[in-house]
Amino acid sequence: MPEETDGRPVQTEQGTGVGTGLDHRRRWLRTFRFQSVDHVPDEEFGYWTDTYRVWQREGLPREVASEAAANRYFGFAPRARVPVVMGVRPMLPVRVLEEDERHRVIVNGLGQTLLQHKDGTSSIPHFIRFPVENRTDWLEFRKRLDPDDPARYPANWEQRLPEWRRRDYPLGIAVGSLFGWIRNWMGFEGAAAACIEQPALVEEMMEHVTELVLHVLRRALADVPLDFADFWEDMCFNSGPMISPRLFRRWMVPRYRRITDLLRGSGVDIVYVDCDGDITELVPLWLEAGVHCMFPLEIRAGTRPEDLRATYGRDVLLMGGVDKTALIAGKRGVDEELARVVRLTEQGGYIPHVDHRCPPDVTFDTYLYYLKRKRELLGVPEPEAPASERVRAAMS
């Protein structure tokens, strides 16, 4: 997804809406309000680190080696978040505990001990230990979740406000995570066990995060008219949620609601959640909680945008839903997949893009074909700038 963490949008050469009266911001908002648009916003999720290396061998300019650079190079519509640190701060210095030819064991900034590939190959690491195992650990860890930490806002916040107020692109804010963060801090098994053995601790952690988010949010909401807010959870397998809908409803729905009520009271009416896997059982609960945009709709896990639209109508907004494995299959797979999503896109409330970061087993040629066909089918103009200029933009 074309977002940067410093609040600077990814500027592109195309799609300013000149001649249509729609800039990026209005196009994005109108799409999610089911209003007419000249075309759907041109967005993609992003890429694995390995993907750049593989694609550079297949023709991607070497200068394009990051998400921001790729967004500029491919000419996607800009979107950004304000640079507010909502989570753990400060991060600890990374320590290497041991290493061999292929692997390295480190303690990362969060305090997780993990085994990772030394060559930078993309993978979810093998986690060995987590910073929170019990309440004593939590009380120590919580010191890095101080709502009053002044460094949560950048020193130049005030100076950035005029630029944000006159922007022509969607600007939002990340609003944290009620379960995903706890899973990061305790580990999957630790968090799952804590739900049964230490429920009071789980609730205490969720409550602290909720209060932290509410506290930190207020200044941003008062200073900038924001367009969206996003949660990150990643709490579903391909067979459904990691915790029961019963616990989700009891612990998470009321806390989400407090945050989404504050957001809506300040005019932020698009709230999405980033959750891979099969989210089907949790969608009605997120809707109840005021989180009504689902992202990234992993097809292979069984989360299909057309099914969600059929079930929830215009109560649900959608982002993603293009099966990455169809792109792996090649151009024919691309054609079949795009045919599936075009009709849904025409109904509004949906921005189609690949349903996760694009993996390196999608060839660069296939990806270019996918972008070309998607733009043709959805009436999205191709970037006007020649490739050489887009490479320069990617480096800027």
Next chain:
Amino acid sequence: MAGQVPACPQHMSLEELRTAVVEGERTAAVAATRSALGEGVPARSILDDALVPAMATVGDLFKRRQYYVPEMLMAARAMKACMEVLRPELVAAKVEPLARVLGATVQGDLHDIGKNLVLMMLEGAGFEIVDLGVDCTPERVVTAVREHGARLICLSALLTTTMPAMRETIAALEAAGVRGQVAVLVGGAPLTQAYADEIGADGYAPDAASAVDKAKEVLARLTA
């Protein structure tokens, strides 16, 4: 109730044990296991009549969306704790496991949540588990098959880019001449039955509870 025949004490302790495991009450489950052993219930009966049925119930509850991973995990941990108590008795009584199973996340992949859940459920079903860990080369799997005399291998991959390592592992088993003596079960987020068929696996399990049924099914085919 007047006139009711008192339940057999052995049945009562096994019933308590089943309930404790299903509810994930580790302390109560271990106590019930010790109690059953103290009452002279054979270790095999404790395993076959309490622990295995309890975990089958847990798997069923998971499939019916009444249990989720936390509940399944707590039950599996309770079962594991009971097995620690029971294992010396099972060894002394020469009780054989259903089969020896190798579990491995394939080469290039470091993710192990799915593999761990599958192995926990298989152990709960009466299989003996050898966990090879993550990032396992095909050679390592072949060596382990020979070393442990495993009848089933469970291969896990989270990423589309590491799925091909499953095919390579199966090819290595073929090349080493051991493919015919071991069944291969595959699973992981990007996998499908079609992919399992394409690479020549014996089965595909979409989740940990289904893995138990599928493991029994592919082993039955192997021995048929």
